[in-house]
Amino acid sequence: MAEPVMECRDVSCRYDDTPVLEHVDLTIERGELVAILGRSGSGKSTLLRTMVGLLPPVSGEVRVLGHSLYELDDAARRAVLRRVGVVFQQDALFGALPAASNVALPLRELTALREPVIAELTRLQLALVGLAGLEHRAPAELSGGQRKRVAIARASILSPELLCCDEPTAGLDPIAAAGIDELLIRYRTALGMTIIVVSHELASIRATATRAVMLDDGGIRAIGTVDELAHSRDQQVFAFFHARPS
Numbered sequence: 115m116a117e118p119v120m121e122c123r124d125v126s127c128r129y130d131d132t133p134v135l136e137h138v139d140l141t142i143e144r145g146e147l148v149a150i151l152g153r154s155g156s157g158k159s160t161l162l163r164t165m166v167g168l169l170p171p172v173s174g175e176v177r178v179l180g181h182s183l184y185e186l187d188d189a190a191r192r193a194v195l196r197r198v199g200v201v202f203q204q205d206a207l208f209g210a211l212p213a214a215s216n217v218a219l220p221l222r223e224l225t226a227l228r229e230p231v232i233a234e235l236t237r238l239q240l241a242l243v244g245l246a247g248l249e250h251r252a253p254a255e256l257s258g259g260q261r262k263r264v265a266i267a268r269a270s271i272l273s274p275e276l277l278c279c280d281e282p283t284a285g286l287d288p289i290a291a292a293g294i295d296e297l298l299i300r301y302r303t304a305l306g307m308t309i310i311v312v313s314h315e316l317a318s319i320r321a322t323a324t325r326a327v328m329l330d331d332g333g334i335r336a337i338g339t340v341d342e343l344a345h346s347r348d349q350q351v352f353a354f355f356h357a358r359p360s
Contacts, residue, residue, distance in 0.1 A: 116143040116144060116145075117143060117144045118141050118142070118143055118144075118177070118180075119142055119143060119144050119146075119178070119179060119275065119276050119308045120140075120141070120142040120165055120176075120177070120178055120276065120308075120310065121140070121141050121142075121175075121176070121177040121178075122138050122139060122140045122141075122161070122164075122165070122174065122175075122176055122177075123139060123174055123175040123176075123177070124137050124138070124139060124173065124174040124175070125137070125138040125139075125161075125164060125171045125173070125174035125175070125176060126138070126171055126172050126173045126174055127157070127160050127161070127164055127169060127171050127172060128172055129160075133332060134157045134160045134332065135157045135160060135161060135164075135329075135332055135333065136332045136333055137174070137333060138161065138174070138333060138334060139334070140327060140334065140337075142308065142310060143308075144275075144308050145302065145306065145308055146308055146309070146324050146325055147298065147299070147302045147308075147309040147310075147311065147322055147323055147324050147325075148309070148310050148311070148323065148324065148325045148326070148327060149311050149312075149313055149318075149319045149322070149323035149325070149326045149327070149340075150162065150310065150311070150312045150313070150326075150327050150329065151312075151313060151314060151319060151326055151327070151328050151329070151354070152314075152328050152329035152330055152335075152354075153314075153330065153354070154314075156329040156330055156331075157329050157332060158312045158314075158329055159203070159280055159281075159312055161312075161329065162278055162280055162310065162312050164176060165178070165278060165310065166195065166198055166200050166278050167183055167184075167191060167195050167198075170184050171184070178194055178195075178198065178276070179194055179197055179198075179275060179276065181194045183195075196224060196272060196274075197274050197275045197276065198274050198275070198276045198277075198278065199269035199270050199272070199274035199276070199277045199278065200269055200277075200278050200279075200280075201262070201265045201266050201269045201277070201278070201279040201280065201282055202265070202280055203280040203281040203284060203312075205253075205261045205262055205264070205265040206265065207253040207261060207264060207265060207268075208253075209252065209253050209254060210252075211252075211253075212249065212250045212251060212252055213240065213245065213248055213249055213250070213251050213252075213253070213256065213264045214233075214236050214237070214240065214249035214250065216253070216264055216265075216268055217236050217239055217240060217264060217267045217268045217271055218232050218233070218235075218236040218271070219268060220268065220271050220272050221235060221236070221271060221272070224272065225272075235271065236249070236271070237249065239267045239270070239271050240264075240267055242267070243263040243264070243266055243267045243297055244263060244293070244297070245260060245263055245264065245267070248260065257290065258285060258286055258290065259286050259287075259289075259290030259291075259293060259294065262282055262283075262286065262290075262294055263293075263294070263297065266279070266282070266294070266297060266298075266301075270301065270305075270307070273305075274307065275307065275308060276307070276308045276309075276310070277298075277301060277307050277308070277309045277310070278309075278310045278311075279298070279309065279310070279311045279312065280312045281312055281313055281314070281315075282294050282298070282311060282313070282318075283295065283313065283315050283318045284313075284314075284315065288317070291315065291317070291318055292317075292321070294318075295318050295321045295322050298311065298322055299321075299322055311323070316355065319340060320340050323339075323340050324339070325337065325338065325339060325340075326338065326339070326340050326343050328343060328351055328354065330350060335348065335350065335351060336348060336351045343355060344356070
């Protein structure tokens with residue numbers, strides 16, 4: 115049987131007194147690349163934040179790599195989350211640090227590796243994401259696509275089993291977005307990572323996802339392969355995949 119990497123069991127989330135998600139049940143298995151999609155305000159980023167330990171649910175259980183995340187003590191939760199990489203929508207790079215220092219930060223903060231080893235691992239990681247030779251560039255000197263690659267390199271420098279990305283191709287031109295898509299596919303197929311991507315970019319979803327989850331009205335409206343959702347008999351699901359750009 116396939117191994118669950120992420121499980122949400124009857125999960126509900128809210129901000130203050132405002133419900134955002136209600137009774138969400140979702141299982142993501144090892145080796146999948148799952149896209150979470152939906153209209154603005156449907157709870158995509160909220161669900162991702164709950165999955166990665168940033169927003170405790172008001173009810174239900176989140177299991178990450180076999181552990182009930184919010185029932186662990188702080189030390190045990192940090193140990194589990196070290197096996198999870200997160201790429202934030204705005205890349206969250208430190209502007210005062212060059213690309214190499216941004217990528218190396220988890221190694222310096224969370225391992226006892228010596229500096230020569232950290233430098234070599236960082237160089238290899240930047241080469242893996244197509245940024246060889248740009249180690250000393252500041253984030254302000256990089257394009258949007260290059261900054262996203264630095265963010266992905268940093269999130270994956272500890273070889274996480276699960277990589278979670280919030281809108282990794284948002285705001286990028288088609289060529290840069292396709293490059294990010296190819297990188298995520300390579301991480302899944304060559305490195306065996308399980309990947310969760312929050313996205314509203316249909317081209318990226320079609321190119322990368324093994325499964326898609328559509329949120330609507332505070333819950334999961336549809337789940338299946340991209341082709342299944344694109345041909346859904348549910349009018350709202352069908353319309354999401356076939357709406358003409360404004």
